[in-house]
Amino acid sequence: MKTVSQRTVGGPDVLRTVETEMPQPAAGEVLVRVVATSINAADWKLRSGVVDRLGPPPFTLGLDVSGVVAEVGPEVSEFRPHDAVFGMVFGANAEYVVAPVTALAPKSPGLDHTNAAALPTAALTAWQALTDVRPGDRVLVHAAAGGVGHLAVQLAKARGAYVIGTARTINHEHLRRLGSDEVIDYTTTDFTTAVAPVDIVLDLVGGEYGARSLRVLKPDGRLIDAQGNNAADDPRYRRHYVRPSGADLREIATMVTAGRLSVDIDRVMSLADIAEAHRLSESGRVRGKIVLTAWNTPT
Structure with a gap:
């Protein structure tokens, strides 16, 4: 599968698309096919080394995901394959990502993948x-x-x-x-x-x-x-430090579908253009969120 990785900290050009093995979900986890993700300030701070919490590279960034459950691990009853979900999950700049079920919420039909991907970390x-x-x-x-x-x-x-x-x-x-x-x-x-x-x-x-x-x-x-x-x-x-919470996201999604909360999307790009997305985010001139769709992944 395709994954955005970096072998050193530095500018946006350190980000590379590479081929990696498909991850497997453990107990209490699901494998999510990524439809969309989004950029947060934490992404470029981690990429550049301004924030050092991941240890040395290589690593894959990305905190937000909206996608479809591809596989469930043992002891998972909350979700089934083909369920649409969204959440705050580290390593989402990839075609697939493993996520604990506690970090995910169902994506309702009234919330499209683009908006769902923009929400988790920021909201x-x-x-x-x-x-x-x-x-x-x-x-x-x-x-x-x-x-x-x-x-x-x-x-x-x-x-x-x-x-x-x-x-x-x-x-x-x-x-x-x-x-x-x-x-x-x-x-x-x-x-x-x-x-x-x-x-x-x-x-x-x-x-x-x-x-x-x-x-x-x-x-x-x-x-x-x-x-x-x-x-x-x-x-x-x-x-204040944000924490993943599927329970909180369920309440947030309810507000969005009821028209009581909306997320601003500055632009939608592809993960193929993630370096440019990082440059834009780092400029501080983005209103709302930059959303990245996963390469050629169908919605």
């Missing part, structure tokens, strides 16, 4: 980070037009929050349609002087945004850091 990050949002909370979302940010805006609004987003002016109208009550252009305005105190900050930028965000956070507020910022010494700081 789970926003969903899990904002579990404590209550009606009336003031929530500030940094990088609100990005893959996680635009979903966080919608989820915070669905939970009754007053939502403020930072994004370039070109994205303001779209963010207002998604539910943002205020939008600030971070390239022209210092948000620390433009935002009244908030209950929650979701930092999807990191770095010095941490300490700056503390300036607009209420004394009993929460700074949720999904990127790694410079505010870890503050008692209001919380480091």
